[in-house]
Amino acid sequence: MMRTFPIGGVHPSDNKKWSSNSAIEQMDLPDVVNVPLSQHIGAPATPKVAKGDKVRVGDLIAEATGFMSANIHAPVSGTVTAVDMQPNGQGLRQMMITIRREGDEWAEGIDRSDTIVENCELTSREIIDRIKAAGIVGMGGATFPTHVKLSIPDGKHAEALIINGVECEPYLTSDYRTMLERGRELIIGTKILMRAVNVGKAYIGVESNKPDAIKHLRSLLDGTEGISVVKLKTKYPQGGEKQLIAAVLGLRVPPPPALPIDVGAVVCNASTAVAVYEAVQKNKPLVERVVTVTGKHMREPKNLLARFGTPVEALVAKCGGLPEGDVRVLNGGPMMGRPLVNLGMPVMKGCSGIVVMSGADALRGRESACIKCAKCVEACPMGLEPYLLSKLSRRKDWESVERGDVVSCIECGSCQYTCPANIPLLDYIRLGKQTVMGIIRTRNAKK
């Protein structure tokens, strides 16, 4: 009996076959990198370098601004040429540090060897401090600072750790390749995370469409106390935090503002666990990540280990360039990824994949009248009524949108995926959610 989340969900074709068999490949070092100061949820980091400064790989170039933020390290060695506003993937300007690369010189104290360091005797506090120093954030795409997640508030305590190896987004294979190729590091990272949050149990959730990853991790774990691999049904959004907790632990996280810790769960992405291993055991800050570059018409889809700041253009070129004609390029998977307006965007901490939709896939179907088929209600994993929320949002009836529990929406896109009338349900629901959350914030501020 495979475990899964209780309500809703859809079954998009996973399309992982194009890149799932290509081993992780080192991406060429770029000549110039643009490193955004906001690669995470929370306050943008504060720059610590100025134009003309020399930096080595792993040097701190921007420091976390307050608790809810993350450090940023130089991904290449060279000279800082600018700290300036640059357009991001959405064409909006944000602060970035530009570094011109000179060689590949690393900061001292970073262990770059392949030797695996098993033992970790650090305390919870020390581990979290090292993770914070290394600037680790959730690498599944949400980019929530990991040290914040691991710092359990007073009065609450963690019962179990869940490692998210679900990768339910179609097309993406970066976590899958990481689990296959960095399995041992992943498991040590898991043990470290267990120490950090002080739990005796950890589960690695993997979808059933990755049988070799499940087999591989199980063989590596053989006999390890407390950690088990959980095979989960292939169903979107199995990797949603709340869905994963429900599938693995059978516990349902209450609606916002409740957090997973309220049911005693801490969830970390599989790639994040590997990054934690590197930070804690090898003293290596987060300067690179695996990015899946794929698409139906991409010539050579690949999983590339790229330094942050590498332009997406270089990654796409490495994989044979964009296909001809109409394209829709995504940062992330096709269900939740953000669209890019150009290929100038630098690789960032949350960039798990670059998906190129081409030809007819680049377009959307034409919207027609709602036939009240209730498929969106059936597909919603949060038990909401997408047809209603979308309609009310379109009418700007924010009170009713709030009463419809819009803040519970996880923006997974299942409703819009399944809608036979091609209604842009999520486009409007997201607008409603943003507006309602703004209204709630002002209301709370007034109190």
Added chain:
Amino acid sequence: MANRFFVSPSPHVHGEMSTVRIMSDVIIALLPALVVSIRVFGWGALLVTAVSVVSCVLFEFLIQKFIVRGPLTVNNLSAAVTGMLLAFNLPVNIPLWIVVIGALFAIGVVKMPFGGIGKNLFNPAIAGRVFLLIAYPVQMTSFPSPTIEGYVDAYSGATPLAAAKAGAVDFSNYDVPGMLAGAIPGSFGEIATLALLLGGAYLLIRRVITWHIPVAVLGTMAVFAVIVSLCRCEGYAMLYQYPLFHLLAGGAVLGAVYMATDYTTSPMTHAGMLIYGVGIGAITMLIRLWGQYPEGMSFAILIMNSVVPLINKYVKPSRFGAR
């Protein structure tokens, strides 16, 4: 680079569901029953269906072209489905002009004035049928006997339900295989129970409908019949014979699987669907047993249609994690 960049909010992929696919699946699911009807009643069944479908499509087209002037939606096949369902609810020897009037009522009064597909309050096909039943009671209730070999004309053209109403049915002695196969008088689309169930299974597999409404309707009818049978103290055999008769006779299956499940006029949540289905089943049985008409499926569906907005308002899906 000759690339044209497209940008849209997520999600960037879409499932294969579409209104046209759903409507064509319903049409496909109705075909086996149509084939049986043609075999049982002759080509007249096909003729009535064709007239009904063509007039429904034509009326929708004309209304959108000249009166409402909205975007044309006839190519989504919903009018064709309405036409087919309306035809299935008529006797095979009905004068064709009555069929056209039924189609005009269904499309021109019940569907389009409310805003067309997705906005109508009542099921157009059923409303059309009920309108005809009230306007032309004689033509609508004179059912020809099946022209099929082996059919025993025991009730001389009366439907099993009408015969039951008249007290002329021996429930322990009717022909179950014959009823399943469709060798009984009645509206030509409702008799072929087995073929209709086959189509229903197809709709379930294609995820066009869910089990909730059909099971609730048929289950309620069965339970209702068992209770009535118990109250009447008619013996153990009747405890299954009586419900079985009610499920196979008349429009129970056609109504439960194809008419009550009409998207627009049924509730949006599973719990709501169950309430709606139970309501239809109970009202149908009340009309059948104690009402004026021998069959009550159409009325039951229309009555419950009117409750749907209320159900949608108060029956909400269970929110994830809510206590």
Added chain:
Amino acid sequence: MNTLVFTILTLCVLGVVSALVLYWVAQKFKVEEDPRVDDVEKMLPGANCGGCGFAGCRAFASAMVSSDDISDLYCAVGGADCMKRIADYLGKAAPVKEPLVATVRCGGTCEKRPRTNSYVGASSCAVVSSLYVGETGCAYGCLGYGDCVAACAFDAIRINPETGIAEVDADKCTACGACVKACPKGVIELRKKWPKNRAIYVSCVSRDKGPVVMKACKAGCIGCGKCAKVCEFGAITIENNLAYIDPFKCRLCRKCVNECPTGAIKLVGLAPLPKKTAEPAAAAAPKPAAEKPAAPAANKAAVSAEPETAEKK
């Protein structure tokens, strides 16, 4: 016969009983309300646009009736006449306000501001602006999906299909401000309404630096400050690389218009001043000649409007 009598009797009794019940309920749940609210509501335009900041015309009317000082309450739709009538009726001092008109401050037409990508999705400025920069390279300008059009209760604003930018019909605009609130980019501003719909304004809201603006749009304000230098009335300020003309200081002298290197300062209802620099005579000559009579009149209007402004301040 009996049946008939009984029927009539029953109905009569039923009628009387229900009438009594209704009367009792009406008395019991009666809401005491100043009858003047009804009268004031009738005097208001009844658009329920919410431009006054109240939930609707009735809420506004009851606020007018209940508050002693109504100088802060103003119905832009009804205008000065309407406010005066209501004030007279209520015996209070009429609130006065400069007539305003919604102004779309973006000149990035399809030619001036080339499209760099195609958007497919919900047709809403709010959705687009929360997603990304928009179909052009400018992160500030009009997106053209018509949230303002949907918000306007007076059919006074539309998206010009040729320019892709919102356009206000100044004669229909009541300055209720609904479009200003609806625009996620803050492109629309309520500006002073001059006679004959004349206007001078900076038709750009981009706070980007000059080179960035130039790259995205040929009609954008680059914040060069030339206009501010020639303004004799101190009406033009430059902030965040963007010029702004204060409509209450501006006197429509039009000197700034010719200074602008990108043509971002828009002139409506007035002929531009003849340019000092040598211009191809063929193009420039006929225009001022044809519209010359209008220019002095405009100056007069500007001057006559000025003391009014001063008085209020």
